[in-house]
Amino acid sequence: MVLTLPILxxxxxxxxxxxxxxxxxxxxxxxxxxxxxxxxxxxxWIVRSCTRKLELIxxxxxxxxxxxxxxAYGAAESILGDKMTRKAFPLLxxxxxxxxxxxxxxxxxxxxxxxWGVKEGFLSLxxxxxxxxxxxxxxxxxxxxxxxxxMILWFYWTMRVTGPVGFIKELFGVKGGMSGPILLFLVPLxxxxxxxxxxxxxxxxISLSFRLYGNISAGENMMGTMINIGNMFxxxxxxxxxxxxxxxxxxxFLELLVGFLQAMIFTVLVVVYxxxxxxxxxx
Numbered sequence: 001m002v003l004t005l006p007i008l009x010x011x012x013x014x015x016x017x018x019x020x021x022x023x024x025x026x027x028x029x030x031x032x033x034x035x036x037x038x039x040x041x042x043x044x045w046i047v048r049s050c051t052r053k054l055e056l057i058x059x060x061x062x063x064x065x066x067x068x069x070x071x072a073y074g075a076a077e078s079i080l081g082d083k084m085t086r087k088a089f090p091l092l093x094x095x096x097x098x099x100x101x102x103x104x105x106x107x108x109x110x111x112x113x114x115x116w117g118v119k120e121g122f123l124s125l126x127x128x129x130x131x132x133x134x135x136x137x138x139x140x141x142x143x144x145x146x147x148x149x150x151m152i153l154w155f156y157w158t159m160r161v162t163g164p165v166g167f168i169k170e171l172f173g174v175k176g177g178m179s180g181p182i183l184l185f186l187v188p189l190x191x192x193x194x195x196x197x198x199x200x201x202x203x204x205x206i207s208l209s210f211r212l213y214g215n216i217s218a219g220e221n222m223m224g225t226m227i228n229i230g231n232m233f234x235x236x237x238x239x240x241x242x243x244x245x246x247x248x249x250x251x252x253f254l255e256l257l258v259g260f261l262q263a264m265i266f267t268v269l270v271v272v273y274x275x276x277x278x279x280x281x282x283x
Contacts, residue, residue, distance in 0.1 A: 031131055032139035035111070039101050039136060072096065079275050084157070088274055091153055095146065096267040099137060103216055103259030106135025107223070107252060137262075138217040140209060147208035150270045158277040170277070171197050204273065208266060215262050219255045226251050 050061035058066060076092055077085040105111065111133045136142050158167060172194035225232070226248040230240025 031134040032136050035133050036136045039105050079271050084278050096263050100263035102136040140213045143213040144209040147205040151205050154273050161278040
């Protein structure tokens with residue numbers, strides 16, 4: 001096992017199996033799946049700790065958890081309405097909390113910087129081949145899985161609300177209650193617009209997954225560069241050590257904000273997709 005600076009440690013699109021798990025029944029366990037299990041365990045532990053003893057007058061943990069859930073539910077309800085929110089809120093809350101915790105877990109010391117094998121990397125700096133821990137949302141497999149599940153459930157709920165015929169009419173039908181000869185000009189136009197909408201729907205899983213993956217992996221690379229900035233400018237060893245501690249500090253706060261924003265953006269986009277395809281039926 002080696003400890004190196006995480007320069008471009010997460011640049012690959014797919015995760016790898018750490019050497020400790022190779023040639024065993026855990027060969028399927030990649031570093032990002034391992035971190036996913038840790039993140040899920042932490043979330044479950046926090047929720048269980050806050051809700052172990054529910055009280056009429058809540059304590060600090062229960063009060064915090066209730067505030068988070070009620071605030072998130074109210075925000076979703078203001079966009080989706082009560083009926084759709086009751087169906088979709090478990091997915092939306094899970095997406096936001098899991099992505100947020102995964103993004104922030106990737107900033108912990110040791111994630112992406114402890115592993116096996118050393119190779120020459122960018123600017124002849126050493127980087128490891130296989131890290132033991134890898135940020136979950138810096139793995140395209142995970143972000144695409146999150147996007148795919150979200151879009152499958154979006155399609156299911158949309159079909160339950162509009163039905164196949166209503167969905168097709170909403171995509172290709174002429175809007176605005178137009179009638180008469182003008183329809184000869186509007187029908188081809190709305191057919192073309194409907195085709196563009198179909199393409200945009202098919203692209204949604206790709207855009208959702210690459211947006212999250214790109215921002216988180218780019219943040220990791222930036223942090224690695226800031227940590228190793230002393231070596232990049234060939235500074236003395238003592239100055240390199242000092243710079244590796246001081247320079248990354250403001251970027252850590254930036255990455256905390258980016259992690260929150262990316263979790264929010266992913267969840268809000270799923271909410272918007274649901275709102276566009278379902279709430280017009282409620283009105």
